[in-house]
Amino acid sequence: MSKENSNAAEDASSKPVDFIREIVARDVAEGTHGGRVQTRFPPEPNGYLHIGHAKSICLNFGIAQEFGGKCNLRFDDTNPSKEETEYVDSIKDDVRWLGFEWDQECYASDYFEQLYDWAEELIKQGLAYVDSGTLEEIREQRGTVNEPGTPSQYRDRSVEENLDLFRRMKAGEFPNGAHVLRAKIDMAAGNMSLRDPIMYRIMHTPHHRTGDKWCIYPMYDWAHGQSDSIEEVTHSICTLEFEIHRPLYDWYIAQLRIFPSRQYEFARLNLTYTVMSKRRLLELVQGKHVAGWDDPRMPTLAGIRRRGYTPEAIRNFCRTIGVTKYSGTTDLSVLENALRDDLNTRAERRMAVLDPLKVVITNYPEGESEELDAANHPADESFGTRKVPFGRELYIEREDFMEDPPKKFFRLGPGREVRLRYAYFVRCNEVIKDADGNVTELHCTYDPETKGGNAPDGRKVKATLHWVPVEQSIEAEVRLYDHLFRVENPSDVPEGGDFKDNLNPESLQIIDNAKLEPTLGNVNPGDKFQFERLGYFCVDKTSTAEKPVFNRAVTLKDTWQKVKSKG
């Protein structure tokens, strides 16, 4: 259960500017396109959206919102061999979940007819030709980054022949690979994308939206800019790797004399301990290294959502990282911190014991119990309180007891007194062990005077422990997640290595018998709580009333872990 409220950090008053927003602001001020702002988010439906896309979504939709413009959702579906409807559905879900609504839902495939007509126009202008060379020939003739390419032998075909061939390509008269349509630009250009780029290839593959109407499909460069232009996109925002394509983007628009969309590029998001490429994410899914696209360890929006991340946290994260042209790598802790920040103010507190150690309160009357008041949020009374049953037998976290505690350990030990959260002070009198010497049970006494957690005589304790009653607690499965990769840069592998070699074998730890306070018995998938002293947890989609399942979204900051590891 988390409280709905608007996050102050999202107020426009703290609106940061980046170089793209500066450009947009300037264009609006100068009245370019009548001050109209039109952006678009253009995913290819061949995979799930990830946190990197969130950066682009926040930028494109955010700019439209801030400048009174519109943002389209456009599927760049020009390669039917890799694209599926499953992906368009998940993409729409993810964009909406992030909190954005598009103006128009567009598909590059809706423009195939227009694109085809424009291609004929270019042919008629002598600016495009059909190349009948093989894939290998074309590749060889392209040259390298050092050497200019050489013109294809088909480069000077007549307009009539080109038109005839192109029409027959469209009509399905040729097999895959027999011909391509190329723009006639400059085979010696320093910019490789200008060396007579391919506009169409023959692909006898049904398309998820156009069926088998087409057997020629446009390439990215030919489809993308023209789609922008058709939608009268004013600011076409994409990532840095397309920067070198910009001259081609401009060239097509200039030759066609169509709406002059402009392209701007920013650095894509890189996160430590994370891989972001769709190819690699697909590999993780298909290789069953994770349980699917929405595995909570995945950086996909679906995974992150299932993990327990909120749209607000992700939007705040995107605001924090900014937008630049520098390709850096953001610490994963920045993302995690954004979640803590958000959930700290909104998540109700509960108690759960993950690794139970039984405690018997020897001076508490047998067979009795009572209900104690616990605050749902320590800093916000409006969250109210709940009752937590207390009795003679309890569970505490095994980690909260040490038989021979070091000086910096504040928690329970033989002869020590600590507070049980919202309950009483208890003192440990006896440590029960099994034959192997493992601690199986603690015998403690409680001080009835300290009910609620304060001592009338003013004495202090150094620690407050969370706990649950043995009798009334419920059992649950709790999944603890750690980084999917054990190194900051998973792609950094030695010669012959694979990024999967860097997978963290301990990225998922399943606890199937965690003990939860009884109020946690009635929850719904997606509900989020802070388990006090442990972290933020989210009810998984597989959770049932009989067997609740919680995912740990993120731990709390843990100073003790730091102290402990430093020795």
Place this chain on the structure above:
RNA sequence: AGCCCGGUGGUGUAAUGGCAGCACAACGGAUUUUGAUUCCGUUAGUCUGGGUUCAAAUCCCGGCCGGGCUUCCA
């Protein structure tokens, strides 16, 4: 190597010719019925060499380093 783009504390960013600021991380302290939160403080930066200027992170030139491009992918 050729072309394009970048380089500000450990990391991500702000300063757009005029006091180098913010966030995360780290470290120290205060408060605390979560070793959480909150609050205060500390450490730490303009890649490098030259030039222009009263004044350069910012403008110019060279170097160094990093990213991208050499798919009938997007």
